[in-house]
Amino acid sequence: MEAVLMEASTRDHQNGGDSVVNYSADIGHIKNGGVAFNMEPSNAPVEIKFQNVSYSVTEGSIFKKRIKKEILHEVNGRFPAGQLIAIMGPSGAGKSTLLNVLSGYSIQGVEGRVSINGTPRKLKAFRRLSCYITQEDRLQPLLTVQENMQTSADLKLPSNTTQKDKEAIIKEILTTLGLNDTKNRSIANTLTRGLSGGQKKRLSIALELVSNPLVMFLDEPTTGLDSSSCKLCLELLKVLARQGRTIICTIHQPSASLFQMFDQVYVLSAGKCLYQGGAQKMLQFFEDVQFRCPKFHNPADYVIELACGEHGQDKIDKMIERSDNGKNVKYFDDAGKFLETTSFASTVMFEDDTGNLQATSKFNQLKVLLKRGYIKSKRDTTLTYLRIGVNVITALMLGTLYLKAGTDGSKVLDNYNLLFSILMHHTFSTMMLTILTFPTEMSILIKEHFNRWYSLKMYFTSITIIDIPISIFSCFIFTAIVYYMTAQPYDNTRFIMFFVTSLLVVFVAQSFGLTIGAYFDVVDGTFLGPTLTVPMMMFAGFGVSLRDLPRYLYWGSYISYLRFALEGVVGAVYGLNRPKIDCPDEYCHYRDPKKFLADVAVKSDQFGNDVIALVLFWFILRTLSFVVLKYKLHSVR
Numbered sequence: 001m002e003a004v005l006m007e008a009s010t011r012d013h014q015n016g017g018d019s020v021v022n023y024s025a026d027i028g029h030i031k032n033g034g035v036a037f038n039m040e041p042s043n044a045p046v047e048i049k050f051q052n053v054s055y056s057v058t059e060g061s062i063f064k065k066r067i068k069k070e071i072l073h074e075v076n077g078r079f080p081a082g083q084l085i086a087i088m089g090p091s092g093a094g095k096s097t098l099l100n101v102l103s104g105y106s107i108q109g110v111e112g113r114v115s116i117n118g119t120p121r122k123l124k125a126f127r128r129l130s131c132y133i134t135q136e137d138r139l140q141p142l143l144t145v146q147e148n149m150q151t152s153a154d155l156k157l158p159s160n161t162t163q164k165d166k167e168a169i170i171k172e173i174l175t176t177l178g179l180n181d182t183k184n185r186s187i188a189n190t191l192t193r194g195l196s197g198g199q200k201k202r203l204s205i206a207l208e209l210v211s212n213p214l215v216m217f218l219d220e221p222t223t224g225l226d227s228s229s230c231k232l233c234l235e236l237l238k239v240l241a242r243q244g245r246t247i248i249c250t251i252h253q254p255s256a257s258l259f260q261m262f263d264q265v266y267v268l269s270a271g272k273c274l275y276q277g278g279a280q281k282m283l284q285f286f287e288d289v290q291f292r293c294p295k296f297h298n299p300a301d302y303v304i305e306l307a308c309g310e311h312g313q314d315k316i317d318k319m320i321e322r323s324d325n326g327k328n329v330k331y332f333d334d335a336g337k338f339l340e341t342t343s344f345a346s347t348v349m350f351e352d353d354t355g356n357l358q359a360t361s362k363f364n365q366l367k368v369l370l371k372r373g374y375i376k377s378k379r380d381t382t383l384t385y386l387r388i389g390v391n392v393i394t395a396l397m398l399g400t401l402y403l404k405a406g407t408d409g410s411k412v413l414d415n416y417n418l419l420f421s422i423l424m425h426h427t428f429s430t431m432m433l434t435i436l437t438f439p440t441e442m443s444i445l446i447k448e449h450f451n452r453w454y455s456l457k458m459y460f461t462s463i464t465i466i467d468i469p470i471s472i473f474s475c476f477i478f479t480a481i482v483y484y485m486t487a488q489p490y491d492n493t494r495f496i497m498f499f500v501t502s503l504l505v506v507f508v509a510q511s512f513g514l515t516i517g518a519y520f521d522v523v524d525g526t527f528l529g530p531t532l533t534v535p536m537m538m539f540a541g542f543g544v545s546l547r548d549l550p551r552y553l554y555w556g557s558y559i560s561y562l563r564f565a566l567e568g569v570v571g572a573v574y575g576l577n578r579p580k581i582d583c584p585d586e587y588c589h590y591r592d593p594k595k596f597l598a599d600v601a602v603k604s605d606q607f608g609n610d611v612i613a614l615v616l617f618w619f620i621l622r623t624l625s626f627v628v629l630k631y632k633l634h635s636v637r
């Protein structure tokens, strides 16, 4: 890495230390031993220009009047290629908002014009050339650095790239980013050391570098890093910029040494541009507006003080006026030059707005996601091992509590309670696990999906398929233990009916949890999941039998999947013309299963319908969770 950094600084020096870069030398190529990780060589650097860009959101709710709030107010700017650009400003100034608008992450509520090398930005084409690195590192924690990189290469490089080339590209990037020594380390390993904050940040960049983007957007890349990691991170970004990329990052308040590393800064205050131009030219700007930046004072600190209004609103207004809300290009290091250099490039690659966003076929996306899902399942202590453990322990506890209750005519009601407890176990354990774990996965999904790793359909198909074997295994173990410990009728048909019903409950509950987890955060989901399950328990016929349910509430039994599940398991145990049960006492009220079935209003010949109803619930909830997920991905933008 040092060699690369030195190479960059030498080049910088050759350029007189200013920001004019010889693009053609490097664009699209980081070479090592003849291996280039650019699959589609390009000599078209990207200049982003934006004019009169406003961004507004609508605030309020159904109970409150909805009002439009404007966050960016007709800002203008120009981000030339080959430069490391900082969007600065106090908290709440609109830095992330501007980054989101320019990257195409925010699409609703945006007004104004964004152009790429002089032509209006075509979003699909632009997204193919750019990437977005979020502030928090959304990495797959159970995978090693190498596995994360392999997944990225398998998804982001064209399918005809050989494994040998992929390995060379990965090695090249990891070496450049100083991550080669950590390649076999898990991101968050509790036993050995995971990755440090700086390493995670570099890995986030490495994952996106695989497709060699021409534009990189980074939201607060230095947040949470110590000063030397911050410096290393910015040095790396500068190298990438020098190779011809346009690197735009938001930064809160850089130290003087970090501030000097930026080629260009864009200062925002309350959604308006105070200054745009070279980092080195900011002092000249202060002189021009007759502000006195105290001697030995970091200009970055001073400009933030001004932007916060510490020196008065009149100074803010004066700066906005001077910068013409971003239109003034006087303070660019290469004010005249860059306008010519960026009118050069072929615009073809920026115009192709057709076709898929992803680099590989749907089949390949599914294959890679299944492989990644398999590795994760093998290592996941919560979703795999805890889940199996809980099923075994709960089954043993229920088995002990209701030992041999199935063949005891005096314990038919106890046995009925057991059947209901089994359904509750399947419902809550599966649903809650999904509600609690999916929001973490959701944040990774948002990032990877926006960066075009895969389509939502393929992601959804993969998580559906991956969960099936583990659901079958844990449900089978649970059913086998409980069924035989509690001495339910030893009959293959009944056992299969019992198992199939239980498994369908697992699938339905999981889809229900996914629908909630896809929309709500952990807190709301944890509250809503059980709360919405209670009415379904009520309408299942437990506690109040279906026969005694008031007529005006009977509709509820049709929307409760637990009603069909209870009918299924009760039918499996007491249906199929089961003969009278042995009675250890003088009198057993429910010795005759038919009498019991009549009293709980369960029809024993409905198994086929119960299965169809449960499959329908599964299908509907699964479809609903997909729709919610799609909506959520759209609504966050």
Ligand SMILES: Nc1ncnc2c1ncn2[C@@H]1O[C@H](COP(=O)(O)OP(=O)(O)OP(=O)(O)O)[C@@H](O)[C@H]1O
Pocket: 057, 059, 071, 089, 090, 091, 092, 093, 094, 095, 096, 097, 098, 250, 252
């Ligand atoms: N979806 C939204 N709904 C309502 N207000 C929003 C929304 N998004 C942003 N804002 C508001 O817009 C302003 C700018 O937000 P933004 O996140 O861009 O600021 P920032 O400069 O990046 O701040 P920070 O440095 O603290 O991250 C803030 O006041 C924020 O509350």
